[in-house]
Amino acid sequence: MAKVIIAWCTCVLLSITLHAQTAKVIPSGRQLKEQGIKMGLPMENPMLQMMLADSLNKRSAIAPAKTYLRQNLPVVPDIGAGKYLQESARQEFFQFIGNSAGKQQLVQLQQSMNTIKDTARIRRYMEDKLRGFYALRDETGVNKLLGAGAYSNHLKEANASAFADNTPGVPMLGTSVTIADQLMIKNIPVNIGYSNISGQSTWSNPFADQSLVKFSFDKAAYVKRLNSIVEKKYDLKKYFLKDIDVRSAVKSFTRNRLEGIQQQLAGLGEQQSAAFSSLLNSDHIIQLDSIQLKNELLNNRVLGITAEDLEPAVAALQDSILLAYPLADSTLNSQLQHFRTASAARKYMAGVFALKKEVEEGLQAKSIISDGRVAEGKISGQLEEESSKIRNIKELLPLNGLQRLLLSAKQFDIGNIAASGSKGGVQDLFMSGLQTSFLNNNKFLMLGAGKRIDGGTIRDLTFNSSLDPGAYSMQFLQMGAGDISQPHSHAAVVNANTKSDSRRQYTTLTLPRNTFVGAFSEDISLGSYGRIAAQLSKSNNQFKNSATGNDPMVASKAAALSLFNDFWETLSVGLDYNGKVDEWNMSQRAYVSYSGLGYNNPASPGAGRGTIRYGLKLKRNWYKNKLVLGVRSDFQDISSSALTSSKWKNRQFAIDGRWKLNKKMAFDVRFNQSAMKSTGEKAASFQYMTRQLSLASQLQGKMATLPYNSNIMLGYQQIDILPQHSTLLNININHSLVISSHVLSMNLFYNKDIKGEAVYANLLTLETGWTYLVLKKISCSSGVTYLDNKAVVQQLGFRQTAGTSVLPRLNVNMYVDCRKNLLNTPQNYLFGNFRSELAISYQLN
Amino acid sequence: MLKFYQGVIFLMLFCTVQLHAQVTFVFIPELHGRTLDGLLQVKLANTGSQSQPVSLTIKVSAAGAGNIVSIKTPAFQLMPGTNSLPGGLIARSVIRFAENKAATVCRQSGYFTEGDYEYCFELNAGDQSHQGETLGDQCFDYYLQPFSPLLLLNPAEEDQICNKRPPFFWQPLLPAVPGVQYRLVLAELKPGQAKVEALNYNLPLLNQFGINAPMLFYPSLAKDLTQGKTYVWQVSAYKNDMLLVNSEIWEFTVYCEEESTPIVTESFRDITDLTKGNFYIARGKVLFAVDNVYDKVPLNYKIRCITKPELEMRKLPVVRLKRGANQVVIPLSENRSFVDGYYYLLELRLPNGEEKQLRFLYKSETE
Secondary structure, eight states: OHHHHHHHHHHHHHHHHHHHHHHHHSOOHHHHHHHHHHHOOOTTOHHHHHHHHHHHHHHHHHSOOOOOOOSSOOOOOSSGGGGGOOHHHHHHHHHHHHHHHOHHHHHHHHHHHHHOOOHHHHHHHHHHHHHHHHHBOOOSOHHHHHHTTSSEEEEEEEEEEEEEEOOTTSOSEEEEEEEEEEEEETTEEEEEEEEEEEEEOSSSOOOEEEEEEEEEEOHHHHHHHHHHHHHHHBOHHHHTTTTSOHHHHHHHHHHHHHHHHHHHOOSOOHHHHHHHHTTOOHHHHHHOOHHHHHHHHHTOTTTTOOGGGGSHHHHHHHHHHHHHOOSOOTTTHHHHHHHHHHHHHHHHHHHHHHHHHIIIIISOHHHHHHOTTTSTTHHHHHHTSHHHHHHHHHHHSOOOHHHHHHHHEEEEEEEEEEEOOSTTSSOSEEEEEEEEEEEETTEEEEEEEEEEEOSOSGGGTTOSEESSOOEEEEEEEEEEESOTTSSEEEEEEEEEEEOOOEETTEEOOOOOEEEEEEEEEEEEEOGGGOEEEEEEEEEEEEETTEEETTOOOOBOOOGGGGTTTTTGGGEEEEEEEEEEEGGGTEEEEEEEEEEOTTOOOTTOTTOOSSEEEEEEEEEEEETTTTEEEEEEEEEEEEEOOSSSOOEEEEEEEEEEEEEEEETTEEEEEEEEEEEEEEESSSOOEEEEEEEEEEEEEEEEEEETTEEEEEEEEEEEEEEEETTEEEEEEEEEEEEEEEETTEEEEEEEEEEEETTOOOSSOOEEEEEEEEEEEETTTEEEEEEEEEEEETTTEEEEEEEEEEEEEEETTEEEEEEEEEEEEEEEOTTOOSOOSEEEEEEEEEEOO | OHHHHHHHHHHHHHOOOOOSSSEEEEOOHHHHTSBTGGGGGOEEEEOSSSOEEEEEEEEEEETTTEEEEEEEOOOEEEOSEEEEOOHHHHHTOEEEEOSSHHHHHHHHHSBOOSEEEEEEEEEEEOSSTTTTOEEEEEEEEEEEOOOOOOOEEESOTTEEEOOSSOOEEEOOOSSOOTTEEEEEEEEEEOTTOOHHHHHHHSOOSEEEEEEOSSEEOOOTTSOOOOTTOEEEEEEEEEETTEEEEEOOOEEEEEOOGGGSOOOOOSOOOBHHHHHHHOOEEEESEEEEEEEEOSSOEEOEEEEEESSSTTOOOOOOOOOEEOSEEEEEEEEOTTOTTOOTTOEEEEEEEOTTSOEEEEEEEEEOOOO
16 A cells, blocks of 8 residues: 555656646746846837937036046947947946946956957946946945945844743743844844743752854845845936836837928829828838838828839839920820829838838837837836845945845854755754855755754753754755745755764763755646645665674765665655635645655654655635635554554544624634554554544623623543543633723633543633723733642632833733642642743834 | 553563673663664663673564664773763664664664564673673563654644633653653744744743643643734653653644724714715725714614615614714624615714715625
């Protein structure tokens, strides 16, 4: 069975990869658009160049006379719009390059013009710079703008809190300080997260503390900061020449020339003149080809021109007749009139064809008019996209190497960080180290290295060893096409070595080994139907000083060298489909995965071994979310033996529904069942089974004239942990009543073990609260609490909270729950009778 | 049957047999027999009074598969009393795996699979004079069944719940090993944090050890969870001071819908201006401002449907006017007489006797 599923998985994976490859050959609309953007604006168009240069010439003429440095300014090459620039504008232009890109660049430009005669590159450079010059808004040196606020710091959030608790099995004291800060170093924003947690447990350990810190590059803030400088210095609409109306400029040019041609026609009757002037317009010249233009002429009834009239032989004959009869001749009058018209038409057409050629080849009128980028609204929309912002920043700001690199970086985290890549590679890994990822031209690269230690943290002070080897040093890499959160195809590798290490009381004594994981992940978009993610991962493990079988040589090999050893045992594959059907208001997920019994990925602590898992999730809503129904199931077969078919079989099933009658009434129903069964030679029985049904209502209403909120939950649960069978019935009522500006709240929870097999003895808790304001500033609540865990513990006490804003953004909150034990027994392992908390928080927002 | 196993386990736990030599081995197969690394957790109790160089050989075999693995340590100094294996020694040990499926899985994962195992420890003298002399040897038998994963149940992953004191349920760690307890950690997940970061960076709201059953009702002493916040939780199974298995980290959000009081963001225009405009879109409700110079009084109004005059109007909500400026809200979304896209006419008679008419288009609120 397992092999069939694996084979199926592999087939599907292969077919998906194949599909993805073929899909890549045909670029999508989005890709085409991106290519369009990359090609740049239609600066080659002479009309555009002329207009741009014209505008710059005018600007420099208007500007007050300035004295320019005449030293060593390079000559603007006579290419592109450069050839239309007047001297003063040229001077200003080079002044601009010097200011914005640095004097060094001017020297380089001069050199490259002298040595390389690569006009295409220089042309492109000049065009970009010219557009920048054209769009210049603020003449302040860019370095001055970059310098203002390049180093700054602002505290985003700071919290301090402390608690004391005497519940058995809970740390007795704990304090915590967390700080979130943003530091700007040379325009690079770095977020700093710091946390210090300290505490002490009653049961063993002395007072201990733990500090964690994380530095992360804030990409969004970086782009925002640089973009604001770009926008301060340049008018981006002008940069994209959005203010130049090329379309109407081309049209008016064509119209003027056409009128000139018409005026040159002489000796025609009034009727014919009128016919010629209305024969063609600028759109005809731009859009129609020469045959269509000719047809326009031939179809004009007033002119009455025939195809023969345009034949060269006929034309020559007609012209010679016209020469022979320069004056009107009554007998031939109508004939001569026709010849004159035909002659005019030939001249006219020759003029039109010349104009057509000029407009088409010289001005590229048709392409610029149909160019979507010139069309209304397109450019301003793109300005908002991050990729366009990054491109503008790269083109317009003089950045150093690191600043440039960071524009392609997605993430740069260093410190105690959570590292994550695609499934099968690195996932949910907490380590001290660094992780960075880049995305450039749709190519993705992620790199990381760090150390994972599973114990010795402040919350795990109790543990001094673990079943898993708890410490690794590792390096990982993931790369491929596409962003990780978007459809992509990536390959990843992880190399890990166990470490015999210790942190506080936690020590790992492990046999040294090297583990290598190679993985592929393919994420494919199914358009509106959702996404499908496929992953294939293979691990290999090599113990140091080890040998297999009768091999006399004891060796310490690198695991990467024999990655394909024990193939099926150390393979993990998975398919995960997530989708939506909007018409049905439905979302769905289906997944299937297999991992071999020897699969071992230290970079993905949650990855299972020897597991075949499949499941389904469906959620649908009706009547604008008033009725929501969800179903989910999860099946896992976890192999436990390499020799027999023994396994753990886990079956989970859940259904939940929510009915929102109106704004004041909503009902929930949930049912779930899960069972773990062991199959095999030694044991074949249900080891664990639970069924849970819960009903809940949320009501809002008025009691007399007082508004109230009421949540009621009823639960029925069957739990079989062999040999115990328990049935629990529980009720939770949460009721609050608003009395003028006060709230009276009551919370009742009661759990009864019907069968009395005491998985959890009968428990009653009752809490009340009354909120009020003291000294107009401090909001408080006071209440009475009661707890009864049958024959174990019985308590009565009070609870008090108080909170206030000492300063704007600075809040202080206090909480105390204090109880008297009316009954306490040695069986009490969960209920303390004192807890207090104090929290101070400063928040920028 | 289970009792039989418990009995066997009990015997193994407490009966470390005194052998002919001075050295006995303390080894708990149900914990340390599960992994290759666990074998090195064996403790050597030396009843002699002298220290001497020794080396340890560990051999593991399983019924049906034969030999699985053997580990031989280099020589080390055995001290009087209880000895743990020194860390540096472990790094230099030599491991030999057999060639069978169970050994392959062990070589790849470091875990032993299900089977009837025999773990044999042999301690030999490491000095020149007593080369190879056996100082102690001992075997332990144990039927090993690997642990099931520790699976969380409720609150379900990424669920949204209204209960601010939710109970937590998970599946027990199987097979049941006496003395296994659970620990539950609950921490807030701050925006932008990864789940593992939340567990490490934030002070846990709950960090309850010593839970015997696979469930925990929200502790009575703890503060309520906060509306709108997201939390992460994880359960660990442990025995004494040894961490056995961690569950996945799940998250849930506390959100009760009815608590959000509807905030009226639209402005209130004077009824006189509104009626002049003759076109008004009512999104779920009609809003207007009106001055009342008289005493408190219910607003006298009625609504007719223009699109479908025969449409029967259900009971309209009672609106009270107070003295002075009033911002009137007539909620219509709960009334089924109002149909999206229909035109209606609101006729009202103000306390000063003035009559107003407002034509409006009804649009149901978007959820």
